Amino acid sequence: MSEVDSSKRTERRPAEAIRSPRLRLRYSKLGKVRFTSHRDVARIWERALRRSGIRVAWSSGFSPHPLLAFGLALPTGCESLGEYVDVRLERTPEELFDGIDSAHPGGIAGRSSRVDPGDDLISPGPQGLRELLRGLSAFLPDGIDVQAAALCADGTGSLQEEVTSCSWEMEVREVSEEQLAERVDRLLGASRVFVTRERKGIERFDDIRPQVLDLLCSTGPGVYAGSSSSPRARLFVETATRPRGLRPMELIKGLGDDLVLSRACRTNQWIDRLGTRSEPLDAASVAPVPLATRTKECVS
Amino acid sequence: MYETLWPDVEKLLATVQKPARYIGGELGAVAPTHLPGNVAWLLIYPDTYEIGLPNQGLQILYEILNERHDALAERAYAPWVDMEAAMRDAGVPLFSLENHLPARSFDVLAFNLSAELVYTNVLNLIDLAGVPLHTLERTLEDPLVLAGGHCAFNPEPLAEFVDAFVLGDGEEVVAELTEVLARSKTESEEGGDRHDLLATLASLDGVYVPSLYRPVYDSSRLVRIEPLDPNAPETVEKRTISDLALWPYPRNQLIPLTEVVHDRLNVEVFRGCTRGCRFCQAGMVTRPVRERPFDQVGEMTRLGLDRSGYDEVALTSLSTADFSGIQDLVRDVVEDPRNDGQVSVSLPSLRVDAFTVETAAQIQRVKRTGLTFAPEGGTWRMRKVINKLITEEDLYKAVDAAFSQGWRRVKLYFLIGLPTERDEDVLGIAELGKRCVEIGRRYQRSVTVVASVGGFVPKAQTPFQWFGQDSVEELQRKVTLLRNAGSGVKGFNIRWHDPEATVVEGLVSRGDRRIGAVIERVWRAGGIFQEWSERFDLSKWQDALARESLSFEEVAYRDRDENEALPWDHISAGLHRDFLWSQWQDALAETSLEDCRWTPCYDCGACTGYGLEHVVASALPPAGGSQGTGQDLSSGQRVPVDLISRPSR
Structure with a gap:
C-alpha cells in the first residue's frame, strides 16, 4: 500500500468553509422498525450513508461527528410517512458522484433490491445524485424508505426551526x-x-x-x-x-x-x-406515497 | 404448526421500556423457513438484548447453522423484567426474534454461558419457554436444552437443568449435534427414546450429558463423579478447532437497529493465550494460540466495514497486541483510503508497555479520551504470584507515553482477594495509581487515573481452582483499606466491584451439583438478572444456601487440597491436573512461568494432549520491552525454540 499523507485524513474540510451542499431527504418509518428510538434512527442513518458511499461532512473539534440534522423527534412506537433528515455533504454533487463510482463499480443502483422511488420523486439535479438516492433505501432497514430528496436552496432554515x-x-x-x-x-x-x-x-x-x-x-x-x-x-x-x-x-x-x-x-x-x-420538501419533489411502500414489512 | 406470536408481542411493546429489544430486524439477521426435516436451533443469550447481541460466539454458530441445509437458527435474549411480566400476564412465552415463534417450536434451546450470575436467568428462560425445568422431567416432545461457553468448564451447578453441555469451540460440534438430532427427529416419528438420544449425544467428543453421571458424596463432600452409561466417557474433553482460517465467521455480523454494548465491527484475530496468567480461565481453557492469517483479518475487516457502515473495528482476542504483525495490520486499516480517516481501530486488550501505546497512538488520532491497562496486581510480588509479569517500569513507561501523547484519562484494572495477598499488595494499588497521576501532571494540568478494582473469583480449570476465596467481610475490609489510602489525591479515583456479587460468583463457579438447588431457590424467590447491581440480592442466596445446608465457607471460602475431588475433574480443557497443581505451588512460592510462545514447551497438556500446535505467523517476538512476560524480548531476536509458522496460503 502506498503511503498516505496522514494530515489529509485527520483534518477534514470544515463543512462551513466550503459552503457544503445540504441534502434534504424525506423518508418513512413503518412496521416493526417503529419501535426504534429517535437516537437509534440517527445511528441507522449514519451507517446507511456510510455504506452507500455518500460522503457526509463531519464537524470539526474534539469529538467530530457526521453532520446530520433530524427534525422533530418521532415518539418511539409511532409510525411516519413524513420524516426528514438534512445531510451536509462533504462534496458537491458532481464530486460525490465520482466518489461513489469508485466505491461501487457498476453503480450503487445496481446493488439495490428495493423499491425504486423513480425519477419523479427526486428533484431535478445532477444525474449522479439521482442515481445514488435511488439505491439508498437498500441500505436502510425494512420500513425505512427514502421517498423524496432535494438539495436545499441557500438560506433554507433547519427542520427544527421551520416545521x-x-x-x-x-x-x-x-x-x-x-x-x-x-x-x-x-x-x-x-x-x-x-x-x-x-x-x-x-x-x-x-x-x-x-x-x-x-x-x-x-x-x-x-x-x-x-x-x-x-x-x-x-x-x-x-x-x-x-x-x-x-x-x-x-x-x-x-x-x-x-x-x-x-x-x-x-x-x-x-x-x-x-x-x-x-411541506419541508417542495410539493414538486414529493409524490404520493405508493401503498406498496408501507406494506413491505407486512408482506415479507 | 406454530404461528408467529408477533401480533401478541406487538401489543405488549407499547407498554415496555426499549421495545426495540424485541423486534429483531438487524442487518445480517435471517428469517429461516421452518421445514419439518430441519433441526431448528434457538440460540439464547441469557441476558438483555443489548448485552447479548454482540456476543460473537452466538453469532458464529448462528451463521454456521443457517448455512446448513438440515438446520436453521433463530435467536432469543432475556426479556427485561417489565416485558417478562407483560408476557406472563398475556400468556406469551419466550419467543425468537426472527420469526417471533414460540421457543417450544424449536428442537434445541442452546444457551450461551458467559458468566455465573446469569444462571438464574437460564432457569427463568427455560420456564418462560414452557419447557419443564429439570432434565429428568423432559420428554422427546420437549426441546433439548444445551449450553456452552466458558462457564461450561464447571457444568455441575446447572447439571439438573441442562440436557447436554458442549465444551470448547462450537464450530464443528454443532454440525455433529445437528446430524444426531436430525436422525432422532426421523426416528421419534416411529417412537424414539430420549435416553437413547442422550446416550448418542454423550458419545460425541466434547459433549457432556450430566444425567448420565452420578456424583458420589462421602458425608458432606464430593468423592467422585461416575458415568452411569457405557456411552458416557470417564472424562469429557473439550473441542478445539485447529485452524481459524477455515472459520472466517461471522461473515455477516449482526448490525443492530438499537443501541447495544460493543457496537462496532469485531474481527477475531486469534484464539487462545499462552501468557499464563494464573487467575485467567479464558487464557487456560482456550489454549493453544491459533492466529487468523494476516490477510484474512484484513479481508474480514474490509468486507465487514463495507457492509456494516461501522466506523470502528475491534480486533479481538485475549491479548491483541501479541498478534504477529499487529502494527502492519493497524496501519493498513487506519491508512486504507476507502476508510477516509473515519474508521478507528480498538484493541480491547492493551498490553502494558510503551510499545503498545505507540500502536494506540497510531489508531486514536482524534479522540484521545482514555486508555486502559490491566496490571491486575499492586506489587511485583503479587504479579509474580498471578504470573502477570508487568514490571513497574513497563507500567510507568506506558502511562508516560499515554499522557505525553495527549491522553487525559488512564484506567487501570486490578484484582483484590488474590492468593497470598497482604495488605501491602492492596496498598500497592494506591501507590501505583498516585505515581501515575504524578507522571500525568508532568504533561497535563488535569489528568485522571481510575483504578477499577474487582474481587477475585477462583475458576475451574485454572491453577487457582484450589484457592479459598476471600470472604465478603475480608474483601470489604480491603476495599476500605484501599479507598482510605487513595483518598485525597486529586485525579485518582477508585471504583470497585460489589464484594457480595463476587462471592456469589465464586459460589457458583466452583460449586458442585448441589448448588443447582440453590440456584433454583434463588430463581423461585424472584432473583433474576443477578449480574445487574440494582437487582442483585445477597439475602436470596444466603437463604437458599441455608435451606440446602450449604455455606459460602464450605463452597467458596475453603482451600482445597491436592487430593480432594473437584466437581469438574471429569471435564477437561486439555490441561493436566498436575500442571495446574504445580502452577498453584509455584504461585505460592512466588515463582513465575514464561510465555511458552517464546520458550520450550512445558507440557501443560493443551497442545500435546490433542496433537495440536500453536499457529502463529511469526517466529519472532514483536519488539519492545518485556511485554509483560518478564523475559528479555527487547532485542527482537529469534527465540530459542522452534515455532510452527503458518505456511503461506
Whole structure:
C-alpha cells in the first residue's frame, strides 16, 4: 500500500468553509422498525450513508461527528410517512458522484433490491445524485424508505426551526365510533384541556388545547383504513409544534383516560409561512406515497 | 404448526421500556423457513438484548447453522423484567426474534454461558419457554436444552437443568449435534427414546450429558463423579478447532437497529493465550494460540466495514497486541483510503508497555479520551504470584507515553482477594495509581487515573481452582483499606466491584451439583438478572444456601487440597491436573512461568494432549520491552525454540 499523507485524513474540510451542499431527504418509518428510538434512527442513518458511499461532512473539534440534522423527534412506537433528515455533504454533487463510482463499480443502483422511488420523486439535479438516492433505501432497514430528496436552496432554515405543525392519523381501541366522535366534539369545544405529561423526567400539568389545530373523527380513507378486522373510526389530527410538541399519547389522554392508542402515524409535517402551508420538501419533489411502500414489512 | 406470536408481542411493546429489544430486524439477521426435516436451533443469550447481541460466539454458530441445509437458527435474549411480566400476564412465552415463534417450536434451546450470575436467568428462560425445568422431567416432545461457553468448564451447578453441555469451540460440534438430532427427529416419528438420544449425544467428543453421571458424596463432600452409561466417557474433553482460517465467521455480523454494548465491527484475530496468567480461565481453557492469517483479518475487516457502515473495528482476542504483525495490520486499516480517516481501530486488550501505546497512538488520532491497562496486581510480588509479569517500569513507561501523547484519562484494572495477598499488595494499588497521576501532571494540568478494582473469583480449570476465596467481610475490609489510602489525591479515583456479587460468583463457579438447588431457590424467590447491581440480592442466596445446608465457607471460602475431588475433574480443557497443581505451588512460592510462545514447551497438556500446535505467523517476538512476560524480548531476536509458522496460503 502506498503511503498516505496522514494530515489529509485527520483534518477534514470544515463543512462551513466550503459552503457544503445540504441534502434534504424525506423518508418513512413503518412496521416493526417503529419501535426504534429517535437516537437509534440517527445511528441507522449514519451507517446507511456510510455504506452507500455518500460522503457526509463531519464537524470539526474534539469529538467530530457526521453532520446530520433530524427534525422533530418521532415518539418511539409511532409510525411516519413524513420524516426528514438534512445531510451536509462533504462534496458537491458532481464530486460525490465520482466518489461513489469508485466505491461501487457498476453503480450503487445496481446493488439495490428495493423499491425504486423513480425519477419523479427526486428533484431535478445532477444525474449522479439521482442515481445514488435511488439505491439508498437498500441500505436502510425494512420500513425505512427514502421517498423524496432535494438539495436545499441557500438560506433554507433547519427542520427544527421551520416545521410548525404535524398531521397525524391515530387508531384507538376500547371505544365505539359514536363515543369517539363525542369525545372529539367535547375536546374541540373546550377552551382548555389539561393533561399530565412528562418532559425530561419531570411531570408537568399542561393545557394541550392550543396545540390541537384540527381534530377529526372519521372512517374514511387513510393509512390505517382496513388495517384491522373491523372498520373503526380513526382520528385525524393536526398539532402545533410550538411551544412544545404534542405526543399522540398525550392527545389520547386529553380525550379520556379510558382510551387506548393502538397505532399512530405522522403523515405530514408542515411549514406555515404567512398562512401558506407547505411541506419541508417542495410539493414538486414529493409524490404520493405508493401503498406498496408501507406494506413491505407486512408482506415479507 | 406454530404461528408467529408477533401480533401478541406487538401489543405488549407499547407498554415496555426499549421495545426495540424485541423486534429483531438487524442487518445480517435471517428469517429461516421452518421445514419439518430441519433441526431448528434457538440460540439464547441469557441476558438483555443489548448485552447479548454482540456476543460473537452466538453469532458464529448462528451463521454456521443457517448455512446448513438440515438446520436453521433463530435467536432469543432475556426479556427485561417489565416485558417478562407483560408476557406472563398475556400468556406469551419466550419467543425468537426472527420469526417471533414460540421457543417450544424449536428442537434445541442452546444457551450461551458467559458468566455465573446469569444462571438464574437460564432457569427463568427455560420456564418462560414452557419447557419443564429439570432434565429428568423432559420428554422427546420437549426441546433439548444445551449450553456452552466458558462457564461450561464447571457444568455441575446447572447439571439438573441442562440436557447436554458442549465444551470448547462450537464450530464443528454443532454440525455433529445437528446430524444426531436430525436422525432422532426421523426416528421419534416411529417412537424414539430420549435416553437413547442422550446416550448418542454423550458419545460425541466434547459433549457432556450430566444425567448420565452420578456424583458420589462421602458425608458432606464430593468423592467422585461416575458415568452411569457405557456411552458416557470417564472424562469429557473439550473441542478445539485447529485452524481459524477455515472459520472466517461471522461473515455477516449482526448490525443492530438499537443501541447495544460493543457496537462496532469485531474481527477475531486469534484464539487462545499462552501468557499464563494464573487467575485467567479464558487464557487456560482456550489454549493453544491459533492466529487468523494476516490477510484474512484484513479481508474480514474490509468486507465487514463495507457492509456494516461501522466506523470502528475491534480486533479481538485475549491479548491483541501479541498478534504477529499487529502494527502492519493497524496501519493498513487506519491508512486504507476507502476508510477516509473515519474508521478507528480498538484493541480491547492493551498490553502494558510503551510499545503498545505507540500502536494506540497510531489508531486514536482524534479522540484521545482514555486508555486502559490491566496490571491486575499492586506489587511485583503479587504479579509474580498471578504470573502477570508487568514490571513497574513497563507500567510507568506506558502511562508516560499515554499522557505525553495527549491522553487525559488512564484506567487501570486490578484484582483484590488474590492468593497470598497482604495488605501491602492492596496498598500497592494506591501507590501505583498516585505515581501515575504524578507522571500525568508532568504533561497535563488535569489528568485522571481510575483504578477499577474487582474481587477475585477462583475458576475451574485454572491453577487457582484450589484457592479459598476471600470472604465478603475480608474483601470489604480491603476495599476500605484501599479507598482510605487513595483518598485525597486529586485525579485518582477508585471504583470497585460489589464484594457480595463476587462471592456469589465464586459460589457458583466452583460449586458442585448441589448448588443447582440453590440456584433454583434463588430463581423461585424472584432473583433474576443477578449480574445487574440494582437487582442483585445477597439475602436470596444466603437463604437458599441455608435451606440446602450449604455455606459460602464450605463452597467458596475453603482451600482445597491436592487430593480432594473437584466437581469438574471429569471435564477437561486439555490441561493436566498436575500442571495446574504445580502452577498453584509455584504461585505460592512466588515463582513465575514464561510465555511458552517464546520458550520450550512445558507440557501443560493443551497442545500435546490433542496433537495440536500453536499457529502463529511469526517466529519472532514483536519488539519492545518485556511485554509483560518478564523475559528479555527487547532485542527482537529469534527465540530459542522452534515455532510452527503458518505456511503461506
